[in-house]
Amino acid sequence: MKKIYLILIIIASCVKVNAQQVDPLKENMSFDIDNLGDGKITMSMTYNASQWDNFQKIYGSNALNLLKRQMERSLPAYYLQDWDYKEDAANRTYTLSFQALGLAKIDDNGNWVIDLDQKKPDITKMSDRNYAMTTTYNSYGVLVQELIKINLPDGAGNVTQDKNAFGKAIFTYELSPAHKGSRWIFLSLAALLIAAGVVLYLKPDILAMGRHKVKPFTVVSSQAAPAIITPEPPANPNIEKQA
Template sequence: MKKIAFTFLLFVFVCSLSFGEKIVINLDVTVNKVGDAKIVYTQKATAMQWKNMVRVYGNNPSLLKREIIASLPSYKLENFSFKRDDMNRTMIFSFDARGVVKYLGDGRWEFEYDKKYTPKKITETKWFFTNSETNGNVLYEYDLSISLPKGAEDVKLTQNEFSKSVLRYTLKPETGLSWLTIIGGVLFFAGIVTVLLALTVIKE
């Protein structure tokens, strides 16, 4: 997770004038119940930033896809989408990243984040991570909004065994029992109840 924001830094750097400006990187990350993430990057640009962005990626957004894939080898990336609103100088780039959140077993999940980020809890399943850093004359502000899957509980910030900052939560997986087992169980229970009723209630 910590690499996702940095990946977009490269993209923004290409588009910036690199003098005396502030660039805000907005990322929405939505995690599903099997640890995959839908990542949506939205960038509203100044006129000059937009001109640079269009020059580099405007007619060939597959270049951005290529760079993202190269910089995130730990995930399986798919379903890329690129939308461009020239009138409002806004670009929306999204993709699915599979295998983002690590499953520890017994319903426990975790993902690692860079300790430079300041986390803030919005709700139990919605968190906000922010970071600012300068590069030359440009101030970069990262705003990551992370939505955990419905039902995630016990969400906490901690450190793993390697002293890396992680966010952990619990989400029990859905039952792995088959329909045959469930129906069999119901029938077995019904059979037991029937026998007990026969023994206790029904007279000879």
């Protein structure tokens, strides 16, 4: 989730209008976290007529590629995929959604952690697994109203709001045993793949060591060896004549 707020400020600055324009720029974001810690991020922005015209002039028909590039540069720690972009010209709104793998991390205690990258945010608890943050700020002369929703996975429990070593807000939560199984299966498969890679890497050395240690062997038959018969020398005819 880090740096994603900077992207929103950059987008807001692109639609800067006359200072007399007081209509706020409305931003809505949602983070839907699954049991593996991956998250679907959906962001939508609604403009007034002047802001929408500026947005179309700057982004135009290439809006998806430009927004995608901005997100990838600002979220290098995550693998982003499954991009989708839609426009609603009648309501002067666009919606961008994508998957961010590894949005939630596992700490040393086996709990899941989501970094909000904000200090002392205004968080409202909607339910045990649903939270909302609201912010109003001025970006390059544009008044921005921001609503961010965080939806934790089914089975999430012991949800707590805390802060990291840098004083920024974080969410920590646990998963119920039924949902922990998928996590341990994933980790076990990862461990097996790593072990298989190590074996394949060391296989030539292991085979070489085995060839050096194997000694030649002799096959011993269970049958007794036949007796060796020494032939007698032929009689000397000269000896018989002398006798």
